Amino acid sequence: xxxxxxxxxxxxxxxxxxxxxxxxxxxxxxxxxxxxxxxxxxxxxxxxxxxxxxxxxxxxxxxxxxxxxxxxxxxxxxxxxxxxxxxxxxxxxxxxxxxxxxxxxxxxxxxxxxxxxxxxxxxxxxxxxxxxxxxxxxxxxxxxxxxxxxxxxxxxxxxxxxxxxxxxxxxxxxxxxxxxxxxxxxxxxxxxxxxxxxxxxxxxxxxxxxxxxxxxxxxxxxxxxxxxxxxxxxxxxxxxxxxxxxxxxxxxxxxxxxxxxxxxxxxxxxxxxxxxxxxxxxxxxxxxxxxxxxxxxxxxxxxxxxxxxxxxxxxxxxxxxxxxxxxxxxxxxxxxxxxxxxxxxxxxxxxxxxxxxxxxxxxxxxxxxxxxxxxxxxxxxxxxxxxxxxxxxxxxxxxxxxxxxxxxxxxxxxxxxxxxxxxxxxxxxxxxxxxxxxxxxxxxxxxxxxxxxxxxxxxxxxxxxxxxxxxxxxxxxxxxxxxxxxxxxxxxxxxxxxxxxxxxxxxxxxxxxxxxxxxxxxxxxxxxxxxxxxxxxxxxxxxxxxxxxxxxxxxxxxxxxxxxxxxxxxxxxxxxxxxxxxxxxxxxxxxx
Numbered sequence: 001x002x003x004x005x006x007x008x009x010x011x012x013x014x015x016x017x018x019x020x021x022x023x024x025x026x027x028x029x030x031x032x033x034x035x036x037x038x039x040x041x042x043x044x045x046x047x048x049x050x051x052x053x054x055x056x057x058x059x060x061x062x063x064x065x066x067x068x069x070x071x072x073x074x075x076x077x078x079x080x081x082x083x084x085x086x087x088x089x090x091x092x093x094x095x096x097x098x099x100x101x102x103x104x105x106x107x108x109x110x111x112x113x114x115x116x117x118x119x120x121x122x123x124x125x126x127x128x129x130x131x132x133x134x135x136x137x138x139x140x141x142x143x144x145x146x147x148x149x150x151x152x153x154x155x156x157x158x159x160x161x162x163x164x165x166x167x168x169x170x171x172x173x174x175x176x177x178x179x180x181x182x183x184x185x186x187x188x189x190x191x192x193x194x195x196x197x198x199x200x201x202x203x204x205x206x207x208x209x210x211x212x213x214x215x216x217x218x219x220x221x222x223x224x225x226x227x228x229x230x231x232x233x234x235x236x237x238x239x240x241x242x243x244x245x246x247x248x249x250x251x252x253x254x255x256x257x258x259x260x261x262x263x264x265x266x267x268x269x270x271x272x273x274x275x276x277x278x279x280x281x282x283x284x285x286x287x288x289x290x291x292x293x294x295x296x297x298x299x300x301x302x303x304x305x306x307x308x309x310x311x312x313x314x315x316x317x318x319x320x321x322x323x324x325x326x327x328x329x330x331x332x333x334x335x336x337x338x339x340x341x342x343x344x345x346x347x348x349x350x351x352x353x354x355x356x357x358x359x360x361x362x363x364x365x366x367x368x369x370x371x372x373x374x375x376x377x378x379x380x381x382x383x384x385x386x387x388x389x390x391x392x393x394x395x396x397x398x399x400x401x402x403x404x405x406x407x408x409x410x411x412x413x414x415x416x417x418x419x420x421x422x423x424x425x426x427x428x429x430x431x432x433x434x435x436x437x438x439x440x441x442x443x444x445x446x447x448x449x450x451x452x453x454x455x456x457x458x459x460x461x462x463x464x465x466x467x468x469x470x471x472x473x474x475x476x477x478x479x480x481x482x483x484x485x486x487x488x489x490x491x492x493x494x495x496x497x498x499x500x501x502x503x504x505x506x507x508x509x510x511x512x513x514x515x516x517x518x519x520x521x522x523x524x525x526x527x528x529x530x531x532x533x534x535x536x537x538x539x540x541x542x543x544x545x546x547x548x549x550x551x552x553x554x555x556x557x558x559x560x561x562x563x564x565x566x567x568x569x570x571x572x573x574x575x576x577x578x579x580x581x582x583x584x585x586x587x588x589x590x591x592x
Contacts, residue, residue, distance in 0.1 A: 008037055011055040012047060022046045049130045053105075056128060060107040063127040067091065067103055069137050074490045076100065078581055079120065086142065088112050089134050099123040105131035203254045207262070210245070211289070211304070215282040217517055220306055224259070226252050226299035237517070238474045238524050239347065256293070256300050263291035271295055275374075278304070290376065307376050316356045319349075320473075320525030322568055325560065328532055329468070333357045333435075338465035339428045341415075343440040349472045349526050350437045351376070354411060357435065358382060361409055370411035371398040387413070399423040403432075412436040418454045425455065428463040443467040443531035443559070444550040447541050461533075461541040469529040471562060471583040473575050476508055477516035481573070484509035491577035495567060495584075508573045525574070527565040527584065532557075 006014075009023035018026075018041065030040035038052040057064035073094040080092045080102070090112075091103040102116070104126045117124055210233065214222045219235035226232075231252050233245040247255065260267045263276030278289040290305040321329060332340055340357075342350045355377060358368060362381050373387035373395070383405070385398045395412060396419040402410055403423075415421045415436050428434045440446045446467045450460050484507040510520020531537070531554045540550050555561065560568075566580030 006059060008052070008055055008059055011058055012041070012051065015051075015055065017047050017051050017055075049132060053128055053130045056107060060128070062107060065093070065103060065127045065129050067093070067129045067133055067137065069140055072137075075494075078494065079122070080116070082142065082582075084116070084119070086138060088116075089131060089138065090116075091129070091134055091137060093127070096125060099125045101125045101127060103127055103129040103134060105129060105134055203251065203258050206247075206251070207255065207258050211280065212282050213244075214304075215285075215287055215306060218523075222304040222306070224255065224302040224304075226256075226296065226301065228298055231255065238519070238521055239472060240474075240519075252299055256302055259291065259302050259304070260293065263289075265291070265293070270300055288376075290374070305376075309377055314352070314356065316360060318525075319353060319356060320569070321528060322560075322565065324558075325528055325530045325565070328466075328530055329357075332466045332532070333361060333433075335433060335465055337428055337431045337433055339424060339434045339436065339463050340465055341436055341438055341446050341467045343438045343443060343446045343467060343469045344471060345439060345441075347472070348470055349524075350470065353468075353470060353526065354435050354437070355379070358409070358411060366408045367406065368409045368411070369402045369405055369407045370413070371395050371402065372411070372413040383407075395420045396423055399427070403427055403430075407432060409433045410435070414438070415450070421450060421453060421455050422459075425459050425463045429459075440469070442547075442551065442562070443469040443529045444547050444554055445469075447537075447550055448544075448547045451541070451544060457542050457544055461538040464533055464541075466533060467531045469531075469562060470526045472524045473527055473566065473569065473579045473583055474521035475523045475525055475574055476510055476576065477513060477520055477522040479515040479522075480511040480513035480520065481508040482511050483507070484576075487577065491581055494581045495570060495577040496563060497567060497570065497577060501567070501571060505571050506573060507570065507577075509576060521579075525569075527562050527569065527580065529559065529562045529565065531559050 009018075009026065012018045013020060013023060022041070022044075023037075026037050026040040026044060026046060029035070029044055030037050033040065033043070035043065038056060041047050042049050042052060054064050056062075072091065076092040076095055079100060080090065085091060088109075089105055093101040093103055095101070100120065100122050102124050104113070105128070106112075107126070107128060113124060113126060210222065214235050217235060217237055219237050220239075221236040223234040223236070223241065224231060225234070226249075230249055231247040232243065233247060234241045235244050236242075257267045259278075260274075260276070262278045262280075265274040265276040273295065274293045276291045278291055280287055280289065288307040288309075290307060292303045292305070294301045294303075316329065317326065342353055344350050358370075359379065362368060362379065364381075367383070368381070369383040369385065371385050371387060375384045375386045378384065385393075385402075387393060387395055387398065395414070395416065399410070399412060399420060400423060403426075410424075410427055410432050412420065412424055412434065413436070415424055415438055424434050424436060438446045438449060440449050444467070446469075447460060447464070450464075451457050487507050487509075510516075512518040512520045516522040533541075534557055536553050536557065537550060540553055561584075563580065563584040566575075566584050569575050570577050570580055
């Protein structure tokens, strides 16, 4: 019979830290405040957080650690992406016998550990550390304030606007929120000039100023997130989320209602996610915004994706290709048939790359049809179809109908399942050029993933012409970047840059200026891993070879890995080693 696990309170009593009466008090307090007993004991000051975590470690048969900033091994600090460390409050500590030692604060969060194992493809050894200590170290590591990343002049403008809004809202909004919403409804169709009219509702001015500022600061998304005591506004600039504003909690309802009205979605529905679009002129440029709402604990979270037509018409040469990859890419997209796959995580620029290819191929003598979910950018001369799963208009259904339209080129937003894969392959084998995307980490992985999905190996081997993995990296600001005389050897080692590579080369580092809003970076380009299918790789696909074998063959035939492509851009002074290591796949020992 399995031994019953001791309760936390019992362990603390056995250790002589608290008594039974204090355990009872803590249980009552925990029930009242909806806390765990350990949190309740700390809240009541019956024992220290350290004592609670040591008892938790005993309860779950785990190691307890006192962590310090200096105790983190430099070679593992980047094994876990920054966003995961911040989201789950975890810290990588060291590698022991092939396992990554990770400090966690919740021994019961088994789902997080399993997801982390899958994401990192590593065995983990979790150890326990106080939550407050992990948070303090993370805050120290990611101590980037909004003031260092956003133009100070814009700060003062928004501060003045917010002061004016607060005074106005104190007089009007608190008295009747409903009247303010009604006024917003009446003004839903107003243009930018109306929004700047000082006689209009303050909430309209706030939304107009917020959207205009995000566009001017080159943001790709606006995140509006209700918190316990405020509404947080963040912009995503060059792929990085930046805290921008803290709006008073009393403005949450009118703010979200105003955005819903502009997006043409139901302001009364607050229990279900909704999607909509906003069209608005900013600085005489027409901008589209894709709006998504999601019910959360403190209210509806709203995200506005800023869709700039110019961002996908930048041309193939401006994507970041090196000369050899550019020539191969041009040859592939001008073939009469076959499948060209672009792979990478969400937000890695796959859509931009495919649109750049289509834009070059878009001529009167070619018919191009796309199936997208959703259609974000409109192109003259291209037939674009919107996937609508709610009425049964799926990727596979659009694809089958496409083939009866006699196209030359087909774009499928994503090969999500076996049915779409089979139709795409059939189209490629019957004389069509097919572009599509997959969510895989590297180019060779797309081959094995399709076969694992159920597609016959001989179909994969015969239909695919090339697979390209890509990531986006931030580009150093050309106006303020400065030579890095003492580059960090840890980042150079992780990027695979040797002393020999640095001969006659100057590395650069960010500084920050008005042109780049203080970040030191302005704009992004891609790093690429372009695998052109040759006879050897086709044979490996036909034989169901493992990904590592396909990768080895691709590298031998001239494919540059993401990291190798990144190294070229570091040595050219385009970006930094840290930027490349953050997005390329580095496993402690650099290969490729």
